[in-house]
Amino acid sequence: MSVANAERTTAIEARGLTRRFGSLVAVDGVDLSVRKGSIFGLLGPNGSGKSTLIRMFCGLLRPSSGAPIVLGLDVRRRPVQVRRRIGYMSQRFSLYDELTGHENLTFFARAYGLPRRRLTRRLGEVVERTGLSGYETPRAGTLSGGWKQRLALACALVHDPDVLFLDEPTAGIDPVARRALWTLLFELIAEGKTLFVTTHYMDEAERCDHLAYVYLSKLLVNGTPSELKALPDVNPPDTRRVEARTNRIQEALRRLETHPGVLEATVFGESIRLLVDDATTNRGLLAFLPDDATLAAIRPSLEDVFVTMTQRASAAAATQEGAKR
Amino acid sequence: MIRGLGAVVYKELLQLRRDPASLGLALLIPVIQLVIFGFAIDTEVRDVPFIVVDSARVRESREFARAFEATGTFRLKGYFDSRDEALAQLRAGHAKAALLFPTDFASRLLRGEIARVQVLVDGSDQTVAAQAQAAALGVAQSFTRRTAPTVQARVRFLYNPDGRSENFFVPGLAGIILQLVTMTLTASAIVRERERGTFDQLMVTPVSRLAITLGKLFPPILLGAVAAALVLSVMVWVFDVPIRGSLGLLVALTTLFVFTSLALGLFISTIARSQLQALMLTLLILLPSVLLSGFMFPRDTMPSPIYELTWAIPATYFVEIMRGIVLRSASAEELRHMILPLAGIGVGLCALVALRFRKTVE
Incomplete structure (x- = not known):
């Protein structure tokens, strides 16, 4: 693909993006690129640098080195032009509690320089789009979590941005509100907007076109969900994944821990996901498990991917640390 | 024994220790104030x-x-x-x-x-x-x-042939009240947005820093103007203290003082980490303004290091200016030695605020 083409199809790009706070490196040499009109999911444990990365793309934080590029513009050099075309929803609810939803929307619309005659129409559109009708009149502080998030999204959308940065948009809201918010996000994608989302929920990650995983300030992997699940690290040679279902989970887990062929065992509600070596047969496993257990072959889940990546990275970090001493 | 009291005390003490700035302020304020005021406040008139x-x-x-x-x-x-x-x-x-x-x-x-x-x-x-x-x-x-x-x-x-104490106190008090109103309004302006997380949301909009600063100053300026008009009206019509000098000059210099107080408030806002700290810093500045500005006690009598310190307090100049214009009908030329330093302090504070503001954002 030619450079000019890349410019046209890439919405967000980072090249060697680094941010230090004193001796702490919060983001360490991150490279990534997000295609226009796609939804990009950024995952990683708390404190791994997700928010710092987003804040650099939004121009809230200057990178120590490297370039954050949004819509072909270097955020460091043209912050105002970038701000006009991006929306940002921060981790915790950050609108004005004592203003009503409508007043919050009006404020942000005017902050983005919407002319007054277009303002009323645009606010109507945004309220309609986010399903906020009837919820613009009470003070923002009195709304429940899900409605607060919708209002925050509406405020981030009020200037019709091309790119939206959402920092854990669904943290702390109920499943129904969560689903409603994601339906909305997909509608925005359908309109051609680009979304950059951080999350801790695997089901949300599963919905993204593209995923990246950051751990200890570094970007470990980057690809589509199916690409990540097919990574060799996640599917070590001569192993396979099986799921065991039983009503006696605790007993099953205790027994499996003593089985030499079981490399990983993780409980998921009523089932246990296992990584076993090829030498271990289903029959051999069933003999080990409670009577009611059943087995089924499974593909690695995203959670498997990230647990594996984290374990490998922290083991590597520990060796490095040991080598230094 | 009150159930859980020990636990709450334990937690509160830990939190206090983790907030060294507030702790320092809490301990420092009384010591500094006591020492300074103990030396400075002397009802015997000297020098x-x-x-x-x-x-x-x-x-x-x-x-x-x-x-x-x-x-x-x-x-x-x-x-x-x-x-x-x-x-x-x-x-x-x-x-x-x-x-x-x-x-x-x-x-x-x-x-x-x-x-x-x-x-x-x-x-x-x-x-x-x-x-x-x-x-x-x-x-x-x-x-x-x-x-x-x-x-x-x-x-x-x-200037005050009848020896009315209102003539002495009210013009100075007007200055102190103006400072109180404008400074407390601005001191928490930025820190409040930061505490509530709305600052980032504001900073991702194309609104400029200057717009944020001036926009935040607008309500305090408006309130300051109303407060100034009220205070002066009460002085003239309730306390019967006539304004002998030029009303225009008084209005102009009151504006200058309000501007300086706002800059002082904004400066606090950029250095305070929390609203509580902003409040404590406001107090730290307000008390000397009341006690050392000459509003209550004659400055000439204060011992020399403290007397020099009074020149750092904007209220010192304004109390002098108020009394000068209201009671002695002093002209701008005669008050030049009070007006110029006050303006200088105001401009200096603005420069400091502009410098600090950039750091505050990140």
Whole structure:
């Protein structure tokens, strides 16, 4: 693909993006690129640098080195032009509690320089789009979590941005509100907007076109969900994944821990996901498990991917640390 | 035992220790304030500047002036040639009292007649005025005892002939109240948005830093203007303190003072980490403004390091300016030595705010 083409199809790009706070490196040499009109999911444990990365793309934080590029513009050099075309929803609810939803929307619309005659129409559109009708009149502080998030999204959308940065948009809201918010996000994608989302929920990650995983300030992997699940690290040679279902989970887990062929065992509600070596047969496993257990072959889940990546990275970090001493 | 009290105390003490800035302020404020005010607040009047217009130019007139200074209440500021010059000095606030020796002072003494010395006293400060009168009469009496002929001191109170304490307190109080209103409104302006996380949401919009600063200053300016109008109206119509000087000048300089107070408030806002810290810093500045600005106690009397410190307090200049214009009808030219430093402090604070603001954002 030619450079000019890349410019046209890439919405967000980072090249060697680094941010230090004193001796702490919060983001360490991150490279990534997000295609226009796609939804990009950024995952990683708390404190791994997700928010710092987003804040650099939004121009809230200057990178120590490297370039954050949004819509072909270097955020460091043209912050105002970038701000006009991006929306940002921060981790915790950050609108004005004592203003009503409508007043919050009006404020942000005017902050983005919407002319007054277009303002009323645009606010109507945004309220309609986010399903906020009837919820613009009470003070923002009195709304429940899900409605607060919708209002925050509406405020981030009020200037019709091309790119939206959402920092854990669904943290702390109920499943129904969560689903409603994601339906909305997909509608925005359908309109051609680009979304950059951080999350801790695997089901949300599963919905993204593209995923990246950051751990200890570094970007470990980057690809589509199916690409990540097919990574060799996640599917070590001569192993396979099986799921065991039983009503006696605790007993099953205790027994499996003593089985030499079981490399990983993780409980998921009523089932246990296992990584076993090829030498271990289903029959051999069933003999080990409670009577009611059943087995089924499974593909690695995203959670498997990230647990594996984290374990490998922290083991590597520990060796490095040991080598230094 | 109250259930869980120990746990709550444990947690509260830990939190206090983790917030060293607030802890430091909490401990430092009382110590600093006590030391400074303990030394500075002294109701005995000392070292009040006075000037002399000596038309007699004889040994006796010089001795009288020296005896006046020897009381300790007064400090000789200098000699001037005419009554008008002396009055200008008093109006500008450079001196609080003036001794005027008439040309016939010496000849009357020679002839054994009653020699008169006129003592002009700035009556706007009651404490100073009363002490000045006592000192002048005392010196005249002891002079009379030593020399056969009589020296009579005639004391005249200028600017506040009735000795009303309202005339002294209300103009200064107006300044303090204005500072209180404008500073507390701005001190938490930025820190409040940061505490609530709305600052980032504001910073991702194309709104400029200047727009944020000025926008935040607008309500305090509006309230400050209303407060100023109210305070001045109450001063004139409720406390019956007439404005003798130029109203236009008073309005212009009140605006300058409000501007400086706002800048001070904004400065606090950029250094405070929490709203509580902003409040404590406001207090740290407000108390000296009340006690050291000359609003309550004459500054001339304060010991020298503290007297120098009073020049760092914007309220010092404004209290002088208010009294100068309201009571002594001083002109802008006569108050130049108060106006220029006040403007300088305001501009300096604005520069500091602009410098700090960038850091605050990140």
